[in-house]
Every structure is written in structure tokens, then in C-alpha cells.
Amino acid sequence: MAVIVSPTQLARELTGSPSPPHTPPTLLDVRWELTGPSRRPEYEAAHLPGAVYVDLETELAGPVGEGTGRHPLPDPQVFGAAMRRAGVRQGHPVVVYDGGRGWAAARAWWLLRWAGHEDVRVLDGGLAAWEGPLTGEVPRPPEGDFTPRPGSLPVLDADGAAALARTGVLLDARSGERYRGEVEPIDRVAGHIPGAVSAPTTENTAESVSGGACGSAPGAFRPAAELAARFAALGIDADTEVGVYCGSGVSAAHEILALAVAGIDAALYPGSWSQWSADPSRPVATGPEPG
Template sequence: MTPMIPAAALAAALAPGAPPADRPVLLDARWQQGGPPGRPAYDAGHIPGAVFIDLDTDLAAPPGPGGRHPLPDPEIFGAAMRRAGVCHGRPVVVYDGGQNWAAARAWWLLRWAGHDRVMVLDGGLAAWPGELTREVPDPPEGDFVPRPGAVPVLDADAAAALARDPGGVLLDARAGERYRGEVEPIDPVAGHIPGALSAPTTENVGPDGLLRAPEELAARYAALGVRPGTAVGVYCGSGVSAAHEVLALASAGIEAALYPGSWSEWTARPERPVATGPDAG
């Protein structure tokens, strides 16, 4: 199943008279790192039928030793999804207002929790061709119960081992200057996990705001040594933009494991090694 849905296809699925089985649950996951909360933007206008989900409370546990956005408690995550109307077997579409990083986090979490019919709106809210509404829906309670473990996950030790494995690739999805250790605006230590390769998430998206074509993505990752069958892991600062990289890899037909704790967890323990500069280290 493709992880992306074009705006025209979503509009058709939401249109009056569309087959009920094709009508997705719609989730608005607007969020910005260090920016204003997403809820006011949702209240000001959202795609009709969309339910707001909060990344910091619904899609992550509180910050701590596990990073800035640790995996949420499955019970809390499941309750949030049921309140939004998520059901087993019914498609789900997620969008946000930016580069779809938060939407990808929701997509990944639902897949991790066992939902196999989840897509992200290609281009996010900016691609939506229809009107927006301020009406907040009250969907029927869903029946989704998380069953974690449906997709691969890395902890710090597994990420380090993958970075050292000649047959594996660990990708750093942050901006290149953060990978190189030139700047670090969020976490206490600059640099990257030794052995990781720089692969900024922003390069997965074209100038039109849409995810690049699968063949373009496949070529990008092949240049980094990633091909179907390669063991691949991805991390970022806190497991959000890295989820978008997992999404892009999935679009190219490549399964990748997410390191949810990412750099914010890695640097929480000062004994963990840190590399700087343009090379993997």
C-alpha cells in the first residue's frame, strides 16, 4: 500500500456519495518544532471532518531520558486514536501544515501499533483543493486497539550496532549542519552517531512541496548505499522528521527501522560517543 495519497484522491474519497468503505478517518497533526501549538491553527480552519491530534501529548510520551518525543504509552495513544474515530480496517489519512513531519510521525505510530491502512496527504494542507471549516467534528468512538511491534524499531544500542555493520546503513535525517556538528539549536551536544550517514529529510520533498517520485527517492538512497534488502535505520533529533524519512523510504519500496529516541536520547548519556564533521566518523 502506498504511504501517500494525492489531494485529488482524498477529495474524491471524502465527497458525498463516495463508498463508505473508502471514506477515511482524517487526522490533522499540525505541529512545529519550537513554534506555536497546532490547535489554534486547526481551530482557525481545517479540512472538513478532520480531528486534531497533538504530537506532544497524543503521539509522544513526556520528555525524559528517552528523548524529547519518546514513544507514547500504547494505552494513551490508543485512547487518542479511538476518540478520533480510528477503527481497525478503516483507512486513515493524516496531514499537517508543513512538511508532513508530524503527519509522518502519526503514520508511523499507527503502523507500529498494527494499523495497516494509513496514508499521508501528499503536500499537506497546502495541497488541499477544497474549502476549510471551523466546525469541529464529533466522530463515533473508534475500536482501534494498539498492538505495538508491527514495524521495526531501534534503541540506542541497536542504532550504534547498525552504524558499525558493513551490511547496514544508519541515516541521520537532520539538517547537514547539525549532522556535521556546526550548530545544535536544540540538544546539548552537537554532532552525530559515529558511522551514521547524513541524509536530510528536507531533500525528500520537491519544490512543489510533494514527496519526490519513488524512482527519485530510490536513486537518492541508492547513492547512500541503501537498496531493497539493506538493513536501514533512521534517526533525527527526537524521532519526528526521521519518521518522514521512513515514509520516503517506504515510498521507494524500502523498509527502514526508526530510532525513536534519536539524538535527544543519544546525548542524554555523556558516555556515548559523538562524531563531528562531514564524514561518518
């Protein structure tokens, strides 16, 4: 099943033009920034018609506590209530989008898939790639019936991530500078999980290609064959056991989405570096090599 949808294809689906006709998907707007205020005012000013705003900090993440990391998984009941409020129904397609970076949209995609929804896609390139109509009208959709069933996608804890770094491939989706330990703007310690391989998530999108290659809007994923080649160069194929972490479990979901585009399954370490580095008993590696 497809995990991303082009703006052109989504526009067709929203107007019911595919043959045979399809019911338009439920739309979720999950615009978010790592630092800064809520993006809800921007949503209220202009969004895709019918899209419901979902807040990453309060609905796609749980409360931060000791040892949780900065964006722990939400309580399934809280998450389920937010999805039903947004009109999400079991068995009915969902499309999520953000401002264009793709991290927040991928987090929503991953959570819905983890919670058992089988038909979820991300708008490729996000709002920045959308050329259709926008509106300031805030919809009030009928209550959905989605009930989370956590466990449909694999999850790693800290011990599992450490083990996978030895037996499979554990990808670090943060920037190369943070992986190497040259800078650490947020977390307590700089560096990476020993054995992890650097794989910045920014290299999965067209904006990282010189001249905006791939014929796509900046922020759109590179073609599946290019992504498969990228991951193959990191030692990954369809049979490799793969895990991904980042700073707090958000951009790692984007890497998992890119892997899915390439036909590769991967587990998420939700606590990520913010959880790992907060525990002084955990080893830390620095430099360009896995260590």
C-alpha cells in the same frame, strides 16, 4: 499498500466517487511546530471537513524523562485512547495531514503503523497542497475501536542504532550542519552517531528541487524513482538493513515514509540524537564523514 495520497485522490475518496465506492477515510489533523504554541487554534479556524485534531506533544509522544529523548513513544494505552477519540477504527482507512512540512503527519503515520493499523496514508504536501473545501466546524466522531498492538514496525534503541551503523546503513535525517557538528540549537552536544550517514529529510521533498520540480506542491514527496535513486547513492537498496534517527524521532519518521515510498523498509530510533547526546558515555563524531 500506498503510504501517501494526492490531494486529488483524497478529494475523490471524501466524496465517495471512486469506483467501486469506498468509505471515506478517517481524517487526522496533526499540525505542529518544533517550537511554539499548539496549532489547535489554526485547526479550529480552518481544517478539512471531518478532520479531528491530534496533538503531537501530548498524544503522539510520551512524557519526557531522564534518558528518554525529547519525543519518546507514547504509552500505547494513551495513544489508543487518543485514536479512538478521533474515530480511528481497525480496518478502516486513515489519512493524516499537517501544515505541509510532513514531519508531524509522518509521525502519526508511523505510530499507527507501528501500533498495528494497516491502512494509513499521509496527504502528500499536507494542508498547503489541499485545494478543496475547509471548515471551522469541529466534528464529534463516534468512538473508534482501534486497539494498539505495538511492534508492527521495527524500532532501535541506542545500542541497536550503534550496531546498525556498523552492519547496515544508519541515516541521520537532520540538517547537514547539525550532522557535521557545526551547529546544535537544541541538544547538549553537536555531531552525529559514529558511522551514521547524513541524509537530510528536506531532500525527500519537491521543495528541495530547484524551481519546484516534480510538478508538485512544495512539501510533496519526490517521485518514487527519484527517492530510490537518492537512497541508492547512500548505499541503500531493498535488501539493505536501514535505520533512521533525527533530533527527537519526529523528522526521522518522515525519512522512513520517504523510504517506504521508494519501497524500502527501515527501523526508527525513537530516542534519536536527543537521547544519544544526553549520555556522556556515548561517542560522538563530527565532520562530513560517518566517522
